[in-house]
Amino acid sequence: MPETSLGPDVQPENGVDRKAAAGRSRFSLDPENWPTRVLAPLGYWACTRLIMAAMVFSALSNHENANGEVHKLYQKWAHILGGGSYPIGDPTWQYPPGAAGVVLAPEAVPGTNYVQGFVIVTLLADLLVVSVLLRHGARPGRRLAGAWCWVLAMPLMLFIPYARYDIIVTMFAVLALMSLQRRPWLGGGIAALGAMVKVWPAFAVFGAPRGRDLRSVVVGFVASAAALTAICVLLFEGPFDFLNAQGNRGIEFESVPGSLLLIARHFGYEGGILYRYGSLEIVGPYVDTISKLMVLLTVAGFVWLLWWRIRARVFTPSTPADAAMAALLVFVTTSRVISPQYLIWLFGVGAVCLTFRCTTQRPVVVLLMAATALTSVEFPLFWQDVIAGNAGLGAVLVVRNVLLAAATLLSCVRLWRATASRAARSATVKSQ
Structure with a gap:
């Protein structure tokens, strides 16, 4: 039985011309032209994220819980990866090969120590997520509820989002899901990059409709996963050692x-x-x-x-x-x-x-x-x-x-x- 796709989620309201509405919804780079409904979540994001980032370093927080994992584990792994090997035999290393890029990323932030660089990288990933949600949510027929959901939910976890690398992984899933409708191959490729960091972003392509778009998604996913795996195998020793720790x-x-x-x-x-x-x-x-x-x-x-x-x-x-x-x-x-x-x-x-x-x-x-x-x-x-x-x-x-x-x-x-x-x-x- 053939399936039915209902097409783009865009509906004209009150007889407004669809093209005119689309023109007005374009996201301007000039903040003076941004509507209040976009500025409000951005403002809330900026205020709450400043507090969340400060909590990672605050003496009022339990230092061990706040950045202990970044300082003791991620930094140790980055040192090992910098020598050309995955943490072979380390039972705490339980991540696919692509996680090496995320762990090494804070080392590339100039003028910071590892923990500071990690928070900056995570903060930028968070900003990219909320920006994408705002851009897509401001389109005709869409909603800004997604952006509000994101900016409101993260502070409920206190410092945790900036003391783990899961926002970076989530960024890949969000970008993949947002890309599937217009560029299926790109959505599949981004989902594969996320899956190579922490498996679960592969779910982003699970609900793609059958047909030509699904084939594009699969091609993009397989090509990206194969390319990243090949790079990891060439650059590092022991890329699949993580499987031993996961199984136990x-x-x-x-x-x-x-x-x-x-x-x-x-x-x-x-x-x-x-x-x-x-x-x-x-x-x-x-x-x-x-x-x-x-x-x-x-x-x-x-x-x-x-x-x-x-x-x-x-x-x-x-x-x-x-x-x-x-x-x-x-x-x-x-x-x-x-x-x-x-x-x-x-x-x-x-x-x-x-x-x-x-x-x-x-x-x-x-x-x-x-x-x-x-x-x-x-x-x-x-x-x-x-x-x-x-x-x-x-x-x-x-x-x-x-x-x-x-x-x-x-x-x-x-x-x-x-x-x-x-x-x-x-x-x-x-x-x-």
């Missing part, structure tokens, strides 16, 4: 099953917490069994996503972003590891969804806002108390994970109903 990971206590085991300790469960493979994991009875179960849930989730891909017939301009959100939530919720910075990924994709009027994911983003606020309570505000076994804070973590699970189910259900349900398929037939 257990149940991290912030994950969905990990948080339940954390609470179970108050009811006689004999498990403990141990630092392994770069995170704090639950060790004790049933952990191996639960770990295997989570892998099976991940496989089952992606089998469902592939079934959706086969059954989907209605592809609107928001479908690639909506599908990426559903796939990413399945990936995060069924993972053996959930770190606070994973919320940055979700909000990047969610912000793209909200730039489209036809998106199915608005209520999903609302649940993610609540989950993010609870995440900051757990880390960094009361991190040590959670580890020490505080029952109330453990319950906060469980509620956060319940919200993530609810967001996952809601995202998948709404995506299916809009694109692959019997009603959607019937509507497609009637429109032909």
Whole structure:
């Protein structure tokens, strides 16, 4: 059965000429010509990001939590990579070969130490994300809700967005999703670059409509991935050593099953917490069994996503972003590891969804806002108390994970109903 694409998400309003409206919506380089609705989120972005960046260095923050990972891990990796090798044998190095470019980027910032250069690189990636969301959101038929989502969500995580490299990874996913509609090959290529840094941006191309555009997406993705892999293999030794550390990971206590085991300790469960493979994991009875179960849930989730891909017939301009959100939530919720910075990924994709009027994911983003606020309570505000076994804070973590699970189910259900349900398929037939 042929599929139906509803075309560009541009609708004339109140009889206004479409070409004239498009002309007025062009993004001027002169700030004096920018409308208030664009200046407001930019102003909020500037104020909040100044505070967030200051928190990374502030004596009021716990220095170890604020920039310890950048200072101790990223800087160490950059030194090793500068010698022409990946951190071979380091169990904390769990990233694809393209991550070398991100880790080395702060070294190229003149006049700064590594931590300062890292914050500057991350700040520029953040600025690029909000600029792209504003530019696309200001077009006729689009919404600035995506830009507002991004600028409002990041401060909820305090200093975390500028103390991890996940904003840079999210930048690739946002650029890929924004490019798919007009330049499919470019969207595929950018998604591949992101996937070579931290796998999950590959989801950006999962919802691309079938046909010639999909072929362009695949060509762009494969070509970029192959080119970057070849460069990494030529420049560095041991580009695939990260696979060993990933395969050995257990149940991290912030994950969905990990948080339940954390609470179970108050009811006689004999498990403990141990630092392994770069995170704090639950060790004790049933952990191996639960770990295997989570892998099976991940496989089952992606089998469902592939079934959706086969059954989907209605592809609107928001479908690639909506599908990426559903796939990413399945990936995060069924993972053996959930770190606070994973919320940055979700909000990047969610912000793209909200730039489209036809998106199915608005209520999903609302649940993610609540989950993010609870995440900051757990880390960094009361991190040590959670580890020490505080029952109330453990319950906060469980509620956060319940919200993530609810967001996952809601995202998948709404995506299916809009694109692959019997009603959607019937509507497609009637429109032909």
